[in-house]
Amino acid sequence: MLTLSNIGLDYATGGLPVLSGINLSLAKGEFVAIIGRSGSGKTSLLNIAAGFVQPTSGIASIDGRPITGPGRDRAVVFQDDALYPWLDARENVAFPLKLRGISHKVRAAAADTLLDLVGLPDAGHRKIWELSGGMRQRIGIARALASEPQFLLLDEPLGALDALTRTNMQSFLLDMWSRTGTGAMLITHSIDEALSLATRVVVLAPSPGRIIADIPVDFGRRHLAGTPLAALQSENAFKAAHARLTALIQQPAAEFAA
Ligand SMILES: Nc1ncnc2c1ncn2[C@@H]1O[C@H](COP(=O)(O)OP(=O)(O)OP(=O)(O)O)[C@@H](O)[C@H]1O
Numbered sequence: 001m002l003t004l005s006n007i008g009l010d011y012a013t014g015g016l017p018v019l020s021g022i023n024l025s026l027a028k029g030e031f032v033a034i035i036g037r038s039g040s041g042k043t044s045l046l047n048i049a050a051g052f053v054q055p056t057s058g059i060a061s062i063d064g065r066p067i068t069g070p071g072r073d074r075a076v077v078f079q080d081d082a083l084y085p086w087l088d089a090r091e092n093v094a095f096p097l098k099l100r101g102i103s104h105k106v107r108a109a110a111a112d113t114l115l116d117l118v119g120l121p122d123a124g125h126r127k128i129w130e131l132s133g134g135m136r137q138r139i140g141i142a143r144a145l146a147s148e149p150q151f152l153l154l155d156e157p158l159g160a161l162d163a164l165t166r167t168n169m170q171s172f173l174l175d176m177w178s179r180t181g182t183g184a185m186l187i188t189h190s191i192d193e194a195l196s197l198a199t200r201v202v203v204l205a206p207s208p209g210r211i212i213a214d215i216p217v218d219f220g221r222r223h224l225a226g227t228p229l230a231a232l233q234s235e236n237a238f239k240a241a242h243a244r245l246t247a248l249i250q251q252p253a254a255e256f257a258a
Contacts, residue, residue, distance in 0.1 A: 001025055001026070001027050001028075001062070001063055002025065002026040002049060002060075002061075002062050002074075002150075002151050002183060002185075003024075003025045003026075003059075003060070003061050003062070004022050004023065004024045004025070004045070004048065004049065004058070004059075004060050005023060005058050005059045005060075005061070006021060006022070006023060006057065006058035006059070007019055007021075007022040007023075007024075007045070007048060007055045007057070007058035007059075007060065008020050008021065008022075008055060008056050008057035008058055008208075009041070009044055009048065009053070009055050009056050009209075010056045016207050016208050017056070017208040017209075018041045018044050018208060018209055019041045019044055019045060019048075019055070019208060019209040019210070020208035020209065020210050021210055022045060022058070022209070022210065022211060023211070024045075024202060024211065024214075026049075026151065026183045026184075026185055027183055028150055028151070028181060028182060028183045029181055029182075029183065030183050030184070030199050030200065031174075031177055031183075031184040031186065031197060031198045031199045031200070031220060032183075032184070032185050032186070032198060032199070032200045032201075032202055033186045033187075033188055033193070033194035033195075033197060033198035033200070033201045033202070034046070034185065034186065034187050034188075034194075034202045034203075034204060035187075035188060035189070035191060035194050035201060035202070035203055035204070035245065035249065036203055036204030036205065036206065036209070036249060037204075037205075037206050037249055038189075039206055039207075040204040040205060040206035040207075040209045041204055041206070041208070041209025042155075042187045042204055042209075043155055043187060044209065045204070045209070046076075046153050046155050046185060046187055048060050048067075049067070049074065049151070049153055049185060050070060050074055050076050050153050051067045051068065051069040051070045051071060051074070052070065052076075054068075062074075062150070062151075072096075072147045072148075072149065073149055073150045073151065074149055074150070074151045074152075074153055075144035075145065075147055075149035075151075075152055075153065076144070076153045076154075076155065077137075077140055077141055077144050077152065077153070077154045077155070077157045078155050078156070078157065079155060079156040079157060079158075079159040079160050080160070081133075081136040081137055081139070081140040082140065083128045083136060083139060083140060083143070084128070085127075085128045085129060087128070088124065088125050088126060088127055088128075089115065089120070089123045089124055089125070089126050089127075089128065089131065089139050090108060090111045090112065090115065090124035090125065091111075092128065092139055092143055093111040093114050093115060093139060093142045093143045093146055094107040094108060094110065094111035094146065095143060095146075096143060096146045096147045097110055097111070097146055097147075100147075110146065111124065111142075111146070112124060114142040114143075114145055114146055115139075115142060117142065117145070117176070117179070118138040118139070118141060118142045118145075118172070118176070119138065119172070120135060120138055120139065120142075123135065123139070132165070133160060133161050133162075133165060134161055134165040134168065134169055137157055137158065137161065137169060138169075138172065140157070141157070141173070141176060145176070145180060149182060150182060150183065151182055151183045151184070151185065152177065152180075152182050152183070152184045152185070153185050154173070154184060154185065154186040154187065155187045156187055156188060156189065157169075157173070157186075158170065158173070158188075158193070159188070159189065166193075167229060170193060170196055170197055170229065171223065171229065173186075173197060174196075174197050174220055174223060174224055175224070177197075178224050186198065191242050191245050191246060191249075192233060192242065194245070195217055195219055195233075195238060195241055195242060195245070196219055196220060196223065196229050196232065196233065197220045197223075198217055198220055199216065199217065199218070199220060199221065200214060200215065200216050200217065201213070201214075201215045201217055201241075201245060202214050202215075203215075203245060203248045203249060205248075212248060213245075213248050215241070215244075215245075217241060219232045219233075219238060
């Protein structure tokens with residue numbers, strides 16, 4: 001269990017704290033989407049979970065152990081795929097294993113298994129610049145999975161993709177999450193995406209960033225069970241949840257104080 005307890009964050013720039021009183025837990029097998037206005041502190045929160053940023057107050061922990069920095073139990077995927085252009089796809093996926101001193105033969109075999117898992121069994125020898133945006137994000141996710149993380153921390157990983165690729169990648173992401181049994185934390189600006197993938201949608205209000213809603217949803221699980229995303233998104237329940245989340249994000253700042 002990844003637990004954020006009473007987290008506050010102040011970058012000491014003289015303004016309001018960026019985060020205040022955040023209590024959030026993420027179990028393995030859960031998929032939490034975090035939405036909120038630009039600047040509400042979503043990336044800051046993910047960076048605390050990743051161990052890139054230490055909170056000013058409160059405690060971030062995994063199974064009771066404080067998070068003091070990045071660790072193999074958490075893998076982060078960003079909007080920019082951040083692949084190494086001088087390595088081919090297989091070497092990119094295998095890179096975390098190389099850092100752990102795993103032999104060339106073993107890591108090449110592990111990378112091929114992961115490339116298979118992400119649907120790119122023949123891409124191992126391809127150069128990064130030969131791949132489409134969606135393929136590069138799959139390679140990035142395969143690389144994240146190479147360290148067998150317990151938690152996937154996803155910061156707008158599909159944000160730079162065209163609409164059709166993004167829809168395909170949403171199904172792919174859900175499939176990866178369900179096959180690997182990880183806990184996923186997804187930051188997204190898309191309410192549709194949050195509702196379509198997550199088991200819980202958490203809404204952050206800005207200034208200071210705090211949680212104003214934590215809503216369980218089941219559209220993603222139903223998509224995994226076979227219902228197409230388009231069918232789910234046309235249901236009244238989906239539209240009602242969308243309208244509720246839109247209203248929460250758009251409400252005037254003064255009302256957030258309540
Ligand atoms: N390293 C930093 N130093 C100082 N201030 C920062 C730093 N990182 C973020 N901030 C500030 O913290 C606030 C929250 O930023 P953050 O990126 O966490 O929000 P966000 O909700 O992810 O925004 P967006 O949706 O635009 O990506 C913003 O006011 C931002 O300027």
